[in-house]
Amino acid sequence: VAPAPRRQLTVGGVGAARDRSWFRGWGTMVNPDWVDGNGEPNQIIVPFLNRPNEAVGGLVTSGPLQWMAFSPDGSPRRFDHGLLDPTGSCSSGGDLDGPFASVSPKGASERHNAFARGSFWINDDFEFFTELGHARSRVRTNSSYNYYGGSLTIFRDNAYLHPDVAAAMDGAGISSFAYGLLLGEASPNVQTTTDRAVVGLSGTLGEAWTLDAYYQYGRSKLHTQVLNTANTTHMKLALDAVIDPASGNVVCRSTLADPGNGCVPLNTFGGAFMSTQGLAYVLGTPELRQTMKQEVLSASLRGEPVELPAGPLVTAFGVEARRESVDGWTDPAGQAREWLVGNFLPTQGENRVKEAFAEALVPLMEDTLSLNTAARVADYSYSGTAFTWKLGLSWSPLDSLTIRTVRSRDIRAPNLAELYQAGVTQRQNVNDPWFGNIRRNIERVSRGNLALRPEEADTFSLGVVFSPWDNFQGAVDYYQIDIADAISTLSNQQIVDRCYDGDADLCRLVDRDASGALVGLTSSPVNVANRTVRGVDTDLVYRQPLRMGEDAALELRLLATRLLESTSETPFASYDYAGENTGSSVKWRALGTVTLRSGPARLGASVRFVGSGVLDNTWVEGVDIDDNHVPSTWYLGLSGGYRFGDDRFEAYFDVDNLLDKAPVRIGSNNNGINSTLYDVIGRYYSVGLRFNF
Numbered sequence: 001v002a003p004a005p006r007r008q009l010t011v012g013g014v015g016a017a018r019d020r021s022w023f024r025g026w027g028t029m030v031n032p033d034w035v036d037g038n039g040e041p042n043q044i045i046v047p048f049l050n051r052p053n054e055a056v057g058g059l060v061t062s063g064p065l066q067w068m069a070f071s072p073d074g075s076p077r078r079f080d081h082g083l084l085d086p087t088g089s090c091s092s093g094g095d096l097d098g099p100f101a102s103v104s105p106k107g108a109s110e111r112h113n114a115f116a117r118g119s120f121w122i123n124d125d126f127e128f129f130t131e132l133g134h135a136r137s138r139v140r141t142n143s144s145y146n147y148y149g150g151s152l153t154i155f156r157d158n159a160y161l162h163p164d165v166a167a168a169m170d171g172a173g174i175s176s177f178a179y180g181l182l183l184g185e186a187s188p189n190v191q192t193t194t195d196r197a198v199v200g201l202s203g204t205l206g207e208a209w210t211l212d213a214y215y216q217y218g219r220s221k222l223h224t225q226v227l228n229t230a231n232t233t234h235m236k237l238a239l240d241a242v243i244d245p246a247s248g249n250v251v252c253r254s255t256l257a258d259p260g261n262g263c264v265p266l267n268t269f270g271g272a273f274m275s276t277q278g279l280a281y282v283l284g285t286p287e288l289r290q291t292m293k294q295e296v297l298s299a300s301l302r303g304e305p306v307e308l309p310a311g312p313l314v315t316a317f318g319v320e321a322r323r324e325s326v327d328g329w330t331d332p333a334g335q336a337r338e339w340l341v342g343n344f345l346p347t348q349g350e351n352r353v354k355e356a357f358a359e360a361l362v363p364l365m366e367d368t369l370s371l372n373t374a375a376r377v378a379d380y381s382y383s384g385t386a387f388t389w390k391l392g393l394s395w396s397p398l399d400s401l402t403i404r405t406v407r408s409r410d411i412r413a414p415n416l417a418e419l420y421q422a423g424v425t426q427r428q429n430v431n432d433p434w435f436g437n438i439r440r441n442i443e444r445v446s447r448g449n450l451a452l453r454p455e456e457a458d459t460f461s462l463g464v465v466f467s468p469w470d471n472f473q474g475a476v477d478y479y480q481i482d483i484a485d486a487i488s489t490l491s492n493q494q495i496v497d498r499c500y501d502g503d504a505d506l507c508r509l510v511d512r513d514a515s516g517a518l519v520g521l522t523s524s525p526v527n528v529a530n531r532t533v534r535g536v537d538t539d540l541v542y543r544q545p546l547r548m549g550e551d552a553a554l555e556l557r558l559l560a561t562r563l564l565e566s567t568s569e570t571p572f573a574s575y576d577y578a579g580e581n582t583g584s585s586v587k588w589r590a591l592g593t594v595t596l597r598s599g600p601a602r603l604g605a606s607v608r609f610v611g612s613g614v615l616d617n618t619w620v621e622g623v624d625i626d627d628n629h630v631p632s633t634w635y636l637g638l639s640g641g642y643r644f645g646d647d648r649f650e651a652y653f654d655v656d657n658l659l660d661k662a663p664v665r666i667g668s669n670n671n672g673i674n675s676t677l678y679d680v681i682g683r684y685y686s687v688g689l690r691f692n693f
Contacts, residue, residue, distance in 0.1 A: 351416065372393075610678065
């Protein structure tokens with residue numbers, strides 16, 4: 001019986017982005033100085049991009065008292081909105097640091113893992129084995145402020161109004177005003193517990209065949225909480241505070257009509273007098289409990305049934321059946337969509353898949369030419385039968401040169417969330433074309449789609465492996481992947497713009513209020529896109545033995561990727577993302593390493609390179625945007641280790657981003673960063689001990 005190793009890792013995480021020295025909250029806004037034909041760029045990149053319709057301590061967002069904010073004692077003051085764009089929906093600087101300034105670049109995490117394996121030889125040919133695994137993780141991060149961009153209302157008879165504010169309302173002849181508010185930070189807390197058990201049988205059948213068969217049961221429990229989230233229903237009731245004419249106490253207006261409704265009034269003017277009881281009433285925790293299960297029954301045969309003139313025929317056959325299910329529970333307030341964010345809905349669904357496959361490696365010329373073929377048929381309970389295949393050819397005309405090519409048809413089936421997700425809400429920024437593209441913060445509901453079909457991908461690759469001398473080996477491969485019926489979700493702006501252009505189907509996903517203003521939308525994945533990705537991968541390794549110790553050697557390695565194309569085509573548009581550094585489609589990226597080994601010791605350095613690019617391939621710098629260029633960057637790392645105790649132990653260390661370089665500015669992304677390509681943590685140390693016993 002093998003021992004059961006246990007591992008625990010705790011990472012403290014990184015706090016709010018605004019606390020990082022490099023934070024400037026970069027974003028793009030319409031240039032206030034732009035007029036068609038005056039030579040100014042239409043958009044500019046600015047620091048501390050904001051929505052000037054919300055503030056800590058409250059803000060009047062429209063009408064004759066617009067830009068009135070509140071001092072800690074509730075008295076009125078002038079709000080500094082910074083530089084406004086022509087629509088008044090975006091600003092730069094002023095009193096705010098940006099709606100995403102509270103987001104954590106990296107959440108605090110804790111992980112525990114345990115694994116055990118036991119086996120028993122039934123006879124000389126067959127082994128029975130069992131495996132048990134348990135993993136538990138917890139991640140907590142800041143998500144965003146609780147923000148209300150002018151969607152709340154304050155009435156003249158509000159019990160908490162400062163006399164100067166009341167007088168200003170009387171002077172302006174208004175009985176209410178639109179009110180914007182930032183109130184604390186919502187913090188997701190996600191705990192996942194996964195258990196896995198496997199029983200199986202492996203062995204040999206005669207001299208030519210090997211059997212592997214197993215049954216696997218896995219269960220993953222997900223518990224998601226969004227701590228400190230505003231309950232919009234309670235918020236509107238709590239802010240509508242009045243004097244009870246019977247008792248003279250401050251109460252919610254709703255309590256006068258329904259004394260038992262539990263409403264607690266809250267004074268948010270200036271933010272200094274918010275009661276603990278009032279905050280507890282308006283803030284709470286959306287919650288999702290979800291259980292996913294998977295059962296797998298699999299069997300395969302591998303063997304060399306015949307000897308061909310060029311060598312043995314290697315074959316494999318197998319069958320597999322899988323059942324996947326998801327079931328969930330959510331809190332009642334979320335089901336009623338009372339929370340500002342995190343209105344989870346319970347998800348239930350089940351998939352069943354049956355598969356059979358065959359594979360063969362056929363030698364055509366001894367030690368020189370071989371053919372690899374494979375085929376798989378899968379039957380999905382929700383979409384029917386799919387057939388995939390692969391043909392590969394490998395030719396070695398020289399001992400130092402191999403040419404290889406592969407052509408295949410693959411599929412990706414939709415996952416449980418893409419099929420069955422019942423709904424989850426998030427706040428999103430979208431331009432409203434019905435009102436001059438004013439920026440609005442709306443509610444988006446994401447749902448699954450039971451009509452999804454598996455994606456189909458045709459892949460072609462052609463490469464060479466070469467070793468011109470003993471210490472050097474390299475590989476260069478060209479690849480092209482063409483995906484049909486790609487599962488894609490239209491962006492928020494695409495849905496809105498297509499509805500504005502008259503697409504009735506998409507207009508069913510768009511919510512507008514009585515004035516016609518955009519207030520929400522629904523987003524679901526669809527088989528709507530075709531994708532083409534092309535590129536070249538390079539892997540070069542040089543190893544030089546040294547005369548400075550036992551098994552001493554210097555190893556140099558370079559891994560590089562050149563992206564040639566990343567096109568997505570929908571019925572509405574075709575677009576090549578290659579070279580846009582706002583996502584993952586950078587044209588050049590590389591990793592170079594230098595490792596020195598001598599006996600039990602090793603010391604290494606690495607350089608990770610990210611190439612230059614642009615924010616948007618369609619933008620013309622100086623016309624559409626003031627600065628469309630994204631510079632290249634690189635990160636230096638160090639690592640080392642030492643083995644001891646008859647090589648049963650290794651102490652090691654790693655340092656990432658040794659020079660503590662700040663992330664490259666990506667002006668069109670939230671907070672002006674892109675954590676997919678660039679380091680947003682800074683210098684990062686880790687030390688550890690690996691051991692076998």
